Amino acid sequence: MSRLSKSQFMRGLQCHKSLWLYRNKYDLRTHPNEAQEAIFDIGTDVGILAQQLFPEGNEIIYSSDKVEENIAKTKQLIESGTKTIYEATFIHDNILVMVDILHKGKDGWEIYEVKSSSAEKPAYKNDISVQYFVLQGNGLDISVAALVHINTEYERRGELDIKQLFTIKDLTDSVIENQPFVKEQLLLQKEMLDKSEPQIDIGLHCLKPYPCDFTEHCWKHIPNYSVFDINNLTWKKRFELYQKGILKLKDIPSDFHLSDNQQLQVDCELNMKDFINPDGIKKFLEQLEEPIGLIDFETFQQAIPSFEGQKPYQQIPSQYSLHILNGDKLDHFEFLGEPGKDPREELANRMIEDTKSCKTILVYNIGFEKTVIKKLALLFPDKAEHLHSIIDRLVDMIIPFRSKDYYTKEMRGSYSIKLVLPALVPELSYDSLDIGDGGAAMDAYSRLQTMTNLEDIEKIKSDLLKYCELDTYAMVKILEKMKEVV
Numbered sequence: 388m389s390r391l392s393k394s395q396f397m398r399g400l401q402c403h404k405s406l407w408l409y410r411n412k413y414d415l416r417t418h419p420n421e422a423q424e425a426i427f428d429i430g431t432d433v434g435i436l437a438q439q440l441f442p443e444g445n446e447i448i449y450s451s452d453k454v455e456e457n458i459a460k461t462k463q464l465i466e467s468g469t470k471t472i473y474e475a476t477f478i479h480d481n482i483l484v485m486v487d488i489l490h491k492g493k494d495g496w497e498i499y500e501v502k503s504s505s506a507e508k509p510a511y512k513n514d515i516s517v518q519y520f521v522l523q524g525n526g527l528d529i530s531v532a533a534l535v536h537i538n539t540e541y542e543r544r545g546e547l548d549i550k551q552l553f554t555i556k557d558l559t560d561s562v563i564e565n566q567p568f569v570k571e572q573l574l575l576q577k578e579m580l581d582k583s584e585p586q587i588d589i590g591l592h593c594l595k596p597y598p599c600d601f602t603e604h605c606w607k608h609i610p611n612y613s614v615f616d617i618n619n620l621t622w623k624k625r626f627e628l629y630q631k632g633i634l635k636l637k638d639i640p641s642d643f644h645l646s647d648n649q650q651l652q653v654d655c656e657l658n659m660k661d662f663i664n665p666d667g668i669k670k671f672l673e674q675l676e677e678p679i680g681l682i683d684f685e686t687f688q689q690a691i692p693s694f695e696g697q698k699p700y701q702q703i704p705s706q707y708s709l710h711i712l713n714g715d716k717l718d719h720f721e722f723l724g725e726p727g728k729d730p731r732e733e734l735a736n737r738m739i740e741d742t743k744s745c746k747t748i749l750v751y752n753i754g755f756e757k758t759v760i761k762k763l764a765l766l767f768p769d770k771a772e773h774l775h776s777i778i779d780r781l782v783d784m785i786i787p788f789r790s791k792d793y794y795t796k797e798m799r800g801s802y803s804i805k806l807v808l809p810a811l812v813p814e815l816s817y818d819s820l821d822i823g824d825g826g827a828a829m830d831a832y833s834r835l836q837t838m839t840n841l842e843d844i845e846k847i848k849s850d851l852l853k854y855c856e857l858d859t860y861a862m863v864k865i866l867e868k869m870k871e872v873v
C-alpha cells in the first residue's frame with residue numbers, strides 16, 4: 388500500500404468506501420464549490436495567524452513533489468535545536484502528517500492543530516491522535532497535544548489580540564487514550580485498501596462528520612423526488628424508509644408517522660394538487676398597511692474580525708434592498724457598505740431614513756431581520772428608538788407559507804423563499820445573476836474587503852446590488868400572487 392495521509396485517514400474513518408474511491412477512482416469525486424473553497428481559504432488564513440501564538444518559527448512549505456525533502460528538513464530543524472516549526476512533516480508506518488505548529492516546550496514537544504471553527508468537534512480528537520501516533524513513532528517525546536480554535540467571545544478592540552482570538556484546548560489525555568483506536572483503524576484501512584471496492588451502502592455516514600464528496604456517485608440510484616426530500620423528516624427516519632426499500636413517496640406505508648405538513652406534502656405530490664386557503668391568506672393580507680416596505684438584509688461574518696467591537700463569526704449587516712409599494716407605485720432603495728469600512732452605522736442611518744414612510748415592513752423569516760436590527764439598536768443606543776420602531780412595523784411574509792395556507796407541490800414541503808419564489812413566480816429567476824444565493828453574496832462581500840483592483844470591486848458591488856434587489860422584488864411578486872389568489 389502506498390502512503391496514507393492524515394486527511395485520507397480521516398476520510399477512511401468516516402467511510403472505507405470513500406477512502407477506497409479517493410485512492411482508486413478519484414475522478415468520481417465532486418470538486419469543492421466556491422463556498423467550500425472559501426471555507427478552505429479561511430482555514431488557511433486562520434492557520435497562518437495562529438502561528439503568531441508561537442512566533443519566529445521555521446515554516447516548511449508544502450508541495451506534493453517535495454514531501455521527502457520536507458521530512459528531511461523537519462528532521463534537520465529538530466536536530467539543530469529549532470524550537471518552533473510550522474507544518475512540520477513526518478512519516479511513520481507509511482502515514483504522512485503535517486503538524487500545524489510544533490513547539491518545544493519545557494516538558495517536551497507540543498502539537499497544536501489549528502482549526503478555524505468556533506468550537507471543538509468530535510472528529511478533531513482523531514485528527515490530533517494520528518499526528519501523535521506518527522510523531523511518537525518518530526521518537527519524539529510529546530508533552531502536549533492540543534487544539535487551537537477561534538474564541539467567539541473575543542471582541543476586537545484596536546489591534547488584533549492573537550492570544551484572545553484563539554482558544555487552546557489541551558486534549559493530551561484523550562489523545563493518548565485514543566491511541567489503540569487509531570492503530571486499529573489504520574490497520575483496518577490498510578487491509579481494506581489492498582482489496583476490491585468495499586460494498587458499503589449509503590447512510591448517515593455520508594453526511595457526518597463531513598458531507599462526503601462521492602455522493603453524486605453513491606446516491607445516483609435515489610430518484611429526483613424521494614423520501615429524502617420530505618421536509619423536516621429526520622435523516623434517521625429517511626434512512627429507516629430507505630432501508631426498507633422505500634424510495635418513492637407513493638410507497639410510504641400508511642402507518643408510517645408523518646407530521647401534518649409532511650402528509651400534506653406527500654398528498655399534494657401524489658394527487659398532483661395544490662392547497663390554497665384563501666381565507667387564511669386574506670387574513671394575512673388584511674393586516675398590511677400601505678406604504679408597504681419589503682426589505683431584505685445581507686450579512687457577512689469573518690473568522691478574524693476586521694472592525695472595532697466585532698466578534699469572530701458575528702453576523703454583520705452589510706447591505707439591504709428595500710422596495711416600497713404604495714398603490715401602483717413601486718420605489719426602490721438600497722445600501723451597500725464600502726469595502727474596508729464598518730458598514731453598520733451608515734446602514735442603520737440609511738435604513739431609518741428609507742423606511743420612515745412605511746406603515747408595514749415585510750420581511751421573509753422575521754427572526755433573522757429582528758435579531759440584526761436589535762443588535763444594531765444595542766450598538767447605537769442613540770438610534771435605538773428608531774430601530775425599535777422598525778421592529779414594531781415588521782410582518783413576516785413567511786406566515787401563509789409556513790402555516791400551509793398557500794402550498795403548491797413545487798414547494799416540496801418547504802416554505803423557504805428559494806422554493807416559494809420559483810413555485811409562484813417561475814419567470815423570475817436568479818440563474819442569470821453572477822451572485823445567485825445568500826452564501827455567494829456573503830463570500831463576495833468578504834472578498835471585497837481585501838480586493839484592490841477597482842474594476843473587480845465595481846463588478847462585485849454591482850452583482851451584490853442586483854442580487855439583493857431581486858430578493859425584495861421577488862417578495863413584491865409573491866405579494867402580488869397572494870393578492871391574486873384571494
Ligand code: SF4
Binds near residue numbers: 402404406599
Ligand atoms: S457517499 Fe456515502 S457511501 Fe459513498 S463513499 Fe461517501 S460516505 Fe461512503
